[in-house]
Amino acid sequence: MTFANRDWLSADCAHVLHPWANVAALGAEAPMMLVEAEGVRVKDSQGNTYLDAIGGMWCMTVGYGRHELADAMQKQALRLPYYTPFGAMANEPAAELAARLAALAPGDLKRVHFTTCGSTAVESALRFAHYYFGATGRPAKKHIVSRVDAYHGSTYLAASVSGKQWDRTCFHYEDTFVHLLQSPNVLARPPGMSVERFCDRLVDAFERLIARVGAENIACFIAEPILASGGVIVPPDGYHQRMLEVCRRHDVLYISDEVVTGIGRLGHYFASEARFGIVPDMIVSAKGLTSGYQPLGAVLISERLLAEISGPRAYGHGVFTHGFTYSGHPVACAVALANLDLMEREGVCAHVREVGPYFQARLAELRDFPVVRDIRGDHLMACIECRTPDGSGDLDEAIRIAGRIDAFCQAKGLLVRPYENLCILSPPLIVSRADIDAICEILRAALETESSRAFA
Template structure:
């Protein structure tokens, strides 16, 4: 799938090296592995089109991760660029503080309310997913303060959850390695077990496992006291924590416990919203949930410009929208809340999704991706293939019978991703996992090509693991 460009190789190499040096010397990347970065630096992605991205040397790759869960409508959509340019030249920015607004923010708010579950009619804009989750927690605490329950502060999250990297969002995140040597606000958060059907206790049925997880929540409520718990936050399907799909009935039973104990439900749809599971929002239509707050980002603008949002229920807004007192204000927000260029991009993104029926495309093609990826389980290292529609994960193991993992130094997820990239496909390695979250415009022919690349990649990795003494 890779190809060389027709530009002069010497000039291209010189330019690439100059950019590589600048990047290595000055850009602190998110989640940098400094054990290799100082020597290897980064591959430079310079161009994109549709389902493809190209590096600065002209090598072309299938984008198997949609940028990072987000480029849902695909790369290079001129319509979105034009909408951003038109808004930027008309009025790029003005404050939304002090009773001021702009047309795209107002239009997008109404559009999101029309797409979301019927009770979520009020939108608080942020700059991304982390800040959306921070805002959700801050508003929840504020809500309970306002109704005379200031002791309700604890947020229940889950191990291996990913909710972001700002201070509060990082604390909500239950992936231990994400917070090594970083401080967190531990007194505010309590963690339940993740819903990991692949690694449930041996001999336990899926139904019994669901009982076990719900029972753990019941016990935690008793231990902490319902009067001290403000909210439970969950991803409908865990993303960076391993694309973990909960057992049937889990979501509605956890919601029922929240309702019984006056615990608000925050559903983090930063990944699952805007088509990845075949709907603009998956909470209600896929999982039967009626959250008090939905947070979203990523696919909201298809990653063309930073934008996040917290969708707030009518019942919460009834309190939030009531003045604290004479001259009282809701004293939180961001300079860029409801940024007009970002909102214009999101409106055009949603227009494209609706016009091209991309949610319907996922409902049709998503099961095909699931089925074809499962054919890779014949490889010695592929222990599990899981997920839903265009949100998939392959878990690599040393022993399929026991689920035992390969040692960290085997770098199995990295090996698979490297082999795939050599064959023209970019996928995401996360430890022993490989995550696939493509643009929503893939079709069956592309899926067949991707699975063929992965098939060859896993074969090569098995041989290299044997050669290096890991198998």
């Protein structure tokens, strides 16, 4: 069978089921076929070039077309493309990367469990929490606490602890031991309530849930430092520190999901301590770890926890019966090492700390358009939340508004991510001030056009 000169757009429509596909239009909507990329720009099969303001999907750090990453990929694939990671089998890139991440991580998070992506890393962190309490004689501690608006992935447990109701459709979700706290979105606080009092209310709600369920039954609390896909929601100051204090008092593990906020997006390799002042029991990482060049995820685990379940304290036959065929894949780990080398050599985190405030300031200039309900973010992650003309909160109409803004931007050579009524932005970490200006000027034109149309 030959596929020479095949119409790949038609092939995609006929044969590919995309993540989050609109099955109501399955096979009828032609996707954008991307064929090339360089720096912060991508090109489609029609020859159009776009400034990628979503960084692939939060994951682009050092930019497209980096020969250093491709060379690392090729070199490792020719030397050792794969071998089983199970049991006592190891490979050099995975060992080196684990040591590198342990050196970058806060506190005693020195043990690394590799996975294939963010979803499987979250799944692994949650399962480790269950294993830990089972191995220490407390198997009843299996309940998991998460939050409304959280997104942690699409595997079974990861999807179950995600709190975005719009994403919940015909799948089954675990609801017997998963609990969702209120979103820390300050826009959702009651009229007249201060942000400080709202934070008190959020922490009190956690305490009340623990009292109701019983600390003896709760394994962990999982939280993104900034809720990413849920709308780039930045919790009130001090929120994470206070939630960690509650966890410590009740022997509940704190899992920080840094799939998005880690590896430079907030200007640090890990934001938990550097940005939010906490050292959790586990940190979940993925996306920017390889700059999207290879699939890879990781869970960084406290040595304190491992000490309690290893050696003479090990449970039963002593085997940690969890992992994946591609855990610690040598090619993926080699790419991650090359990515970290590039980030260090080019000062990417320092660059983000320098241009991030500029990005947020330029976006803030767009707040006054009638179609804008809110603009929020931190460094190189941001969100424009759209509202309806009548202020009714009609989500379907707000989604259509965000979709039209996205279409306008795309026609002008800018890719933003429409998600519900949100326009999400997460450009590659090498984005320049000139690129930021271009992003904001196209967005300005889009918001002006939509405001004139919707609010006429």
